[in-house]
Amino acid sequence: MLRNDRDALSGIRGGTANEIAESLRERMERGLLGAGDALPPVRALAEALDVNRNTVMAAYRQLAQAGLVVSRGRAGTHVTGPATVAQDGFAADTVLRDVGTGNPDPARIPDPTSALTRIVGRPVLYGEPVIDRDLEAWADEWMRAALPPEKPMRLTITSGASDAIDRLLSTYLTRDDGVALEDPCFLASLNTVRLGGYRAVPVPVDDEGMTVDGLRAALADGVRAVVCTPRAQNPTGASITERRAEQLRAELAAHPYVLVIEDDHFSLLSRMPHASVIPSDHERWALVRSVSKFLGPDMCLAVTASDPETGSRLAQRLSPGTTWVSHLLQRLTHALVTDPEVRSGIEAAAVHYAERNAAFAEALRSEGLTVSTGDGLNLWVRLPSPARDVCGQLMRRGWLARPGDEFLLSDDAARFHLRLTVHDLTETDAASLRRDLLAAVEATVGTRTVG
Structure with missing residues (x-):
């Protein structure tokens, strides 16, 4: 713990929330603030910096969203260090x-051995199309089947669903913007929002998925994006019914520029129909489908269908030959998903x-x-x-x-x-x-x- 108030306030500078947060982050990186150390009380730091208390509170909130500090109520705000959010997957170093x-x-994950021999072909060079032609044709049919036939869309391939969601949020949002997340929430989505510096706004989930009252409250709170799981919500397993989807679409209809992301991660494995919450005339939307659950977690590939403007912005972040998804991986995915066996x-x-x-x-x-x-x-x-x-x-x-x-x-x-x-x-x-x-x-x- 810091020894006294003078030590706690020493060296912290800034007149805005961003400046104060960066000053505190720098002290953490230099080892002047370590795990368990308390940040100065909001009132004391506001007086020392001659700023409004709300400015300091906003700075602390930014650090909390990044997982660097945690609020303990009357006990104050304490440094935790990065990566405080739990991760999915096997636990390390356990005999249990x-x-x-x-x-x-x-x-239950398909063996790719035979498919690997069929995907070798001409090398792909800088400047060539980002999406493999055969995969694009298959994915176009797959995604259009889940959307109204008249809905314009653009396809993008990313390195998994989390990569797609991260890139989509960064396309439209800035630090401290609100993102509506299901509560309880998929760990990867919570990590993405927290590490991006966005503000997670919880929306309760019941047996029919994201609740209407919860979404209405999040929209009233000014969220700029909504991330929802139409089927097999993780961790609850809930799937959005058509009745609930219609109610959620009615709420979203009044907010056409709120980015709506559907993470249909279970897709080909789901036993439930896909009921979309995206209104037919919504301006900013994306449907994301990863292949990780049915082809294996190491197949880091997801297909994203979105409105053309969002698709164009997303595509700009996937440069040919640098940040695109490997065409070998795209060809392997296509070979597997089109194999009857x-x-x-x-x-x-x-x-x-x-x-x-x-x-x-x-x-x-x-x-x-x-x-x-x-x-x-x-x-x-x-x-x-x-x-x-x-x-x-x-x-x-x-x-x-x-x-x-x-x-x-x-x-x-x-x-x-x-x-x-x-x-x-x-x-x-x-x-x-x-x-x-x-x-x-x-x-x-x-x-x-x-x-």
Whole structure:
């Protein structure tokens, strides 16, 4: 901790929120402020710099959005350092069985070996088209099927969905602009918004997806962009119904220049229809579909369909030969998604995920737990006690689970949820996890509430 108020105020300069935030960031980078150190109280720093308290508060908010500081209420604002947001995927350095990964089943990812031999061709040089011709033709048909036929669109290929969302937001937004995010939220989206310096505005999610009241409040708050998941919302598994989509479109219709991004990450694997929230005449919109869930996370490629102006701006950030997506990767993607055997395997994987999740959810429900089956790779399990307490008990039994509070923006109820990835467990392991989960719940509640 800093020793006294004089030390805390020493060397901090600036007359605007950006200048103050940069001054504090510089002190962190030089090691003058370290993890755990307290920033000066807002009132004290405002008086020292002769600025309005709101200016200092805005500077602290910028640092918080970048993950560099955290507010602890009356205890003040403290330095945390970068990368404080949890990451999806396998946990490093653990001997526990990880059931919180969010990963697809590796046995369900297509083997690209035979396709690799078919994609070798003439080298692609600087200045050539950014999108491979064959992939563009296939993607055009794929994306148009999800949009009104009369809707003008432009295709862009990026290095995955997160790359697309990051580039789309930076196209229209500046630091501290508001972005409406689902709450609980996909970790990659939360990371993208925070590290971009934008202001995350939470929109609650229920069984039908993003709520109407939540979106209305976010729009009233002045958000410049909305990021939503039409199907298989991560972590809840919720999919937007056509009824809900119509209601959300009605709210967005009055805000045609708010950028609306649909992250349809589960696409070919989803068991639910795609209900779009984008109004038919909306000015700024993008539909993003990654191939990572059905072709594998290492296939860093996503197709983005957007209005022509947004597509043009996005394309300017993907220079031929420098920041474009490798044409070898594009050709491999096209070879796989047009292979009948691969498509049959993708369909079989979709059935597998749905059936395995449904069976595990039903078994938990029969024991008295509330589980949202939804769609996607994960289950969202409601607990009668805080999830972190249950996770602690599961660790003693050899399991590593993902507590719901890692996904929350403001929805405190997420603290009582687990996100479980169980589709790749054997029947024996699944039964063992169910028994251990019930025992963990019982141990944290103190009395037998399930089973």
